[in-house]
Amino acid sequence: MFKIIERTMIVPNLHLLVVHAPDVVQEMQPGQFVIVHSGEGAERIPLTAADWDKETGYLTIVFMEVGTSTNKLAELKPGDVIPTVVGPLGRPAAIENFGTVICIGGCFGMGSIYPVVKALKEKGNTVITVMEGRSKNLLYWEDKLSKYSDRLIKITRDGSYGYKGHIKKADDLIREIGIVPDRVIANGCTTLSYKTSKEYAHYDIPVIVTLNTIMIDGTGMCGVCRCSVDGKMKFACVDGPHFDGRLVDWEELSKRRQQYIGEEAFLVHHSGCGGR
Amino acid sequence: MGKLNLNRVEMPKQAYFIRRRNFDEVALGYTTEMAIEEAKRCLDCKKPLCVEGCPVEIDIPGFIRRIAAEDFAGAIKTLKEKNCLPAVCGRVCPQEEQCEIKCILEKKGAPVAIGRLERFAAEWEAAQATMDMPEIKEKTGKKVLVIGSGPAGITVAGDLILAGHDVSMFEALHEPGGVLTYGIPEFRLPGRIVRREIDYLIKLGVKLVNNYVVGKTRSLSKLLEEYDAIFLGTGAGLPWFMEIPGENLNGVYSANEYLTRVNLMRGYQYPKAYTPVIRHKRVAVVGGGNVAMDCARTALRLGAEEVYIVYRRSQKELPARLEEFENAEEEGVIFHFLTLPEKLIGDENGWLKEIECSKMELGEPDASGRRRPIRIDGSEFIMPMDACIVAIGNSPNPIIPDTTPELEMSRKGTIVVDEATGKTSIDRVWAGGDIVTGAATVILAMGAGRKAARAMHEFLVG
Ligand SMILES: Cc1cc2nc3c(=O)[nH]c(=O)nc-3n(C[C@H](O)[C@H](O)[C@H](O)COP(=O)(O)OP(=O)(O)OC[C@H]3O[C@@H](n4cnc5c(N)ncnc54)[C@H](O)[C@@H]3O)c2cc1C
Ligand SMILES: Cc1cc2nc3c(=O)[nH]c(=O)nc-3n(C[C@H](O)[C@H](O)[C@H](O)COP(=O)(O)OP(=O)(O)OC[C@H]3O[C@@H](n4cnc5c(N)ncnc54)[C@H](O)[C@@H]3O)c2cc1C
Ligand code: SF4
Ligand code: SF4
Ligand code: FES
Numbered sequence: 195m196f197k198i199i200e201r202t203m204i205v206p207n208l209h210l211l212v213v214h215a216p217d218v219v220q221e222m223q224p225g226q227f228v229i230v231h232s233g234e235g236a237e238r239i240p241l242t243a244a245d246w247d248k249e250t251g252y253l254t255i256v257f258m259e260v261g262t263s264t265n266k267l268a269e270l271k272p273g274d275v276i277p278t279v280v281g282p283l284g285r286p287a288a289i290e291n292f293g294t295v296i297c298i299g300g301c302f303g304m305g306s307i308y309p310v311v312k313a314l315k316e317k318g319n320t321v322i323t324v325m326e327g328r329s330k331n332l333l334y335w336e337d338k339l340s341k342y343s344d345r346l347i348k349i350t351r352d353g354s355y356g357y358k359g360h361i362k363k364a365d366d367l368i369r370e371i372g373i374v375p376d377r378v379i380a381n382g383c384t385t386l387s388y389k390t391s392k393e394y395a396h397y398d399i400p401v402i403v404t405l406n407t408i409m410i411d412g413t414g415m416c417g418v419c420r421c422s423v424d425g426k427m428k429f430a431c432v433d434g435p436h437f438d439g440r441l442v443d444w445e446e447l448s449k450r451r452q453q454y455i456g457e458e459a460f461l462v463h464h465s466g467c468g469g470r
Numbered sequence: 471m472g473k474l475n476l477n478r479v480e481m482p483k484q485a486y487f488i489r490r491r492n493f494d495e496v497a498l499g500y501t502t503e504m505a506i507e508e509a510k511r512c513l514d515c516k517k518p519l520c521v522e523g524c525p526v527e528i529d530i531p532g533f534i535r536r537i538a539a540e541d542f543a544g545a546i547k548t549l550k551e552k553n554c555l556p557a558v559c560g561r562v563c564p565q566e567e568q569c570e571i572k573c574i575l576e577k578k579g580a581p582v583a584i585g586r587l588e589r590f591a592a593e594w595e596a597a598q599a600t601m602d603m604p605e606i607k608e609k610t611g612k613k614v615l616v617i618g619s620g621p622a623g624i625t626v627a628g629d630l631i632l633a634g635h636d637v638s639m640f641e642a643l644h645e646p647g648g649v650l651t652y653g654i655p656e657f658r659l660p661g662r663i664v665r666r667e668i669d670y671l672i673k674l675g676v677k678l679v680n681n682y683v684v685g686k687t688r689s690l691s692k693l694l695e696e697y698d699a700i701f702l703g704t705g706a707g708l709p710w711f712m713e714i715p716g717e718n719l720n721g722v723y724s725a726n727e728y729l730t731r732v733n734l735m736r737g738y739q740y741p742k743a744y745t746p747v748i749r750h751k752r753v754a755v756v757g758g759g760n761v762a763m764d765c766a767r768t769a770l771r772l773g774a775e776e777v778y779i780v781y782r783r784s785q786k787e788l789p790a791r792l793e794e795f796e797n798a799e800e801e802g803v804i805f806h807f808l809t810l811p812e813k814l815i816g817d818e819n820g821w822l823k824e825i826e827c828s829k830m831e832l833g834e835p836d837a838s839g840r841r842r843p844i845r846i847d848g849s850e851f852i853m854p855m856d857a858c859i860v861a862i863g864n865s866p867n868p869i870i871p872d873t874t875p876e877l878e879m880s881r882k883g884t885i886v887v888d889e890a891t892g893k894t895s896i897d898r899v900w901a902g903g904d905i906v907t908g909a910a911t912v913i914l915a916m917g918a919g920r921k922a923a924r925a926m927h928e929f930l931v932g
Binding site: 217218220221231234236237238262263277278279280281282283410411413414415416417418420421422427432443445446449450452453454 | 642652683723730
């Protein structure tokens with residue numbers, strides 16, 4: 195059983211969850227995820243580790259309330275327990291001295307990209323972090339991210355904070371920072387990953403995105419997380435979730451993600467993130 | 471000795487038109503009278519050939535003799551000397567090609583129903599108010615870790631805890647049992663039976679830890695610092711696909727996904743359970759083994775109107791148990807033999823719409839000894855279908871090998887072990903079951919577990 199230490203809504207629809215999972219955090223690396231299952235009958239859902247502390251055994255997750263299982267997680271209170279937090283799963287994000295790296299986080303991705311930003315900085319990279327949201331009140335962790343970023347750029351769709359726009363046009367951004375980066379990394383919803391992949395495709399640099407496929411076991415057993423990358427079948431839970439977005443079959447991915455919408459329609463509660 | 475009795479006592483089943491729409495167990499088991507009557511048919515052979523057919527060499531005439539004499543406690547004791555999961559094996563062992571095919575009465579067309587009697591004895595024991603607890607040897611102080619809680623792991627854990635060692639068992643999923651829990655459906659092996667066996671292990675003192683993925687949560691080499699000996703029973707859990715166009719369409723599943731949604735995640739109770747299962751109308755299952763039969767029969771129970779098995783060889787080569795083939799056919803599954811899917815075709819929203827297949831004919835025998843299927847040119851035809859379940863096999867789960875480079879593996883991705891002991895290339899590590907053999911059977915996994923447990927025990931006390 196895993197004890198909930200904290201659960202708060204940090205911005206509308208996004209929750210911070212801290213859970214005591216000492217075994218899970220010992221070998222955790224940036225970019226890895228856990229699968230959470232909140233009891234008999236519930237779904238197993240993948241969520242990225244946004245922060246952790248090996249000493250206390252605390253694992254921090256930022257999640258967006260989108261459907262049945264995340265609604266249930268949003269009802270948890272400190273002291274409650276959930277039966278399953280399993281991980282770390284997936285391959286870690288590649289952390290090397292690449293040179294200059296742009297790290298883009300949108301919705302839950304502002305949280306989940308934090309360990310990547312931190313590790314890249316510690317490896318000596320020049321890290322340009324981009325936070326992206328609909329409006330000022332949807333941005334969070336600015337202080338945490340800025341601590342490990344050489345530059346922190348904020349973008350809101352309504353212009354209420356930082357630059358105005360969706361994912362800022364890559365060309366504008368690169369003109370602004372004055373250097374073509376060696377790598378781009380994006381965390382967040384599928385729209386963000388997709389748009390980032392397209393926007394940066396012509397720079398001939400890796401555009402690493404995480405794919406939010408449907409998952410069940412997270413160990414390579416069921417195959418529901420399969421996707422096509424560079425024309426080959428990959429399992430996002432064991433081969434990913436980080437792939438070069440330029441090689442991903444996005445149309446297939448987004449269709450596969452819609453599989454259960456018909457089934458879950460009566461359970462869904464719209465989040466208003468704008469993107470999926 | 472009287473006249474040979476060739477009237478095999480049939481086991482009652484749910485009628486096909488009722489069971490095809492529910493998840494309750496199909497076969498209902500013998501009553502006491504039936505069991506005694508069937509047991510009396512056994513000739514108690516001096517040289518029992520049946521025993522040679524059982525991979526764990528159960529004293530078959532011994533336990534059957536006790537059933538005939540109404541000494542049911544004695545029967546279960548005899549069984550458990552060799553097999554710690556008689557309730558499971560009595561149900562799912564391919565008896566018709568193991569113990570029963572060797573029975574002397576098989577030549578007369580009516581082998582003793584060994585599996586059904588085994589099941590009866592196990593159920594008798596479960597119905598008793600108290601279960602005899604076996605004697606546990608004096609504690610040795612040695613720590614053993616069993617990785618994976620399928621039949622191989624269960625056997626090792628059971629044997630080594632009785633031998634006095636400290637045993638922990640780590641399982642990646644949130645429920646133990648391996649394929650017995652996430653794969654084989656409720657109507658063939660009810661979950662309560664597997665849970666009963668696991669509870670028994672816990673009562674004996676095995677420490678079960680779910681939600682622990684060895685190779686991820688902790689590496690094997692780290693765990694070797696904590697444990698004196700480790701057993702790997704991680705199974706064959708990586709699904710194969712056909713590598714034909716359209717396999718990532720919506721409505722296309724691996725057998726593992728389909729069965730896991732329904733069994734482990736309790737999808738058959740959806741929407742009471744939250745993991746959705748789509749109730750497709752026309753379902754094709756590709757493959758011909760037990761797994762394919764289980765998927766087809768599950769689809770029927772979820773309300774499908776038409777369910778097809780698409781198999782590239784003929785009925786004669788069908789690897790599934792005969793009993794399960796007959797059950798499936800009776801329930802209304804439609805068989806397309808000598809048929810090979812070539813292409814899965816989708817609609818504009820990415821959902822499967824139809825399957826293009828070719829007809830096949832059988833040529834010369836191949837390496838497996840079965841006649842090789844050959845495509846008949848120009849025989850393509852289309853089957854309209856809204857779901858396709860791929861049940862063509864699994865390879866071993868690669869998580870531990872991938873994170874343990876020093877572990878010697880075969881080209882097929884199985885762990886290489888010493889045949890007699892199950893010892894791997896790494897010091898203090900043994901392995902057995904599907905991770906070593908590739909997808910096989912429950913009883914073979916248990917047999918491998920028993921062998922490894924013996925070797926591990928010798929190592930630990932030696
Ligand atoms: C490797 C990996 C890491 C992930 N990390 C995180 C994380 O750190 N934080 C986080 O919030 N989510 C993360 N996700 C996504 C998360 O797993 C899903 O949001 C979650 O499974 C939804 O479950 P649910 O039962 O609440 O919603 P469901 O009932 O399954 O879905 C409800 C509806 O919401 C839609 N939907 C599902 N996911 C999203 C989404 N991400 N955005 C918008 N709409 C969606 C569905 O299509 C459906 O229509 C990750 C996914 C993967 C594969
Ligand atoms: C649908 C289906 C029907 C079948 N029907 C029959 C039948 O009728 N008769 C028959 O004899 N056989 C049948 N089989 C085959 C039989 O179930 C298997 O041969 C047997 O279960 C293998 O046992 P095992 O202990 O080796 O592995 P498994 O039962 O596969 O168990 C392995 C366990 O290890 C866990 N694991 C894997 N990796 C890790 C890790 N890194 N860390 C921790 N845990 C891990 C897995 O989650 C799993 O629980 C069937 C199989 C399937 C899929
Ligand atoms: S364990 Fe299987 S093979 Fe052995 S006697 Fe029982 S049913 Fe037959
Ligand atoms: S071979 Fe048949 S008849 Fe002889 S002991 Fe075995 S089960 Fe009984
Ligand atoms: S989630 Fe099941 S194989 Fe990836």
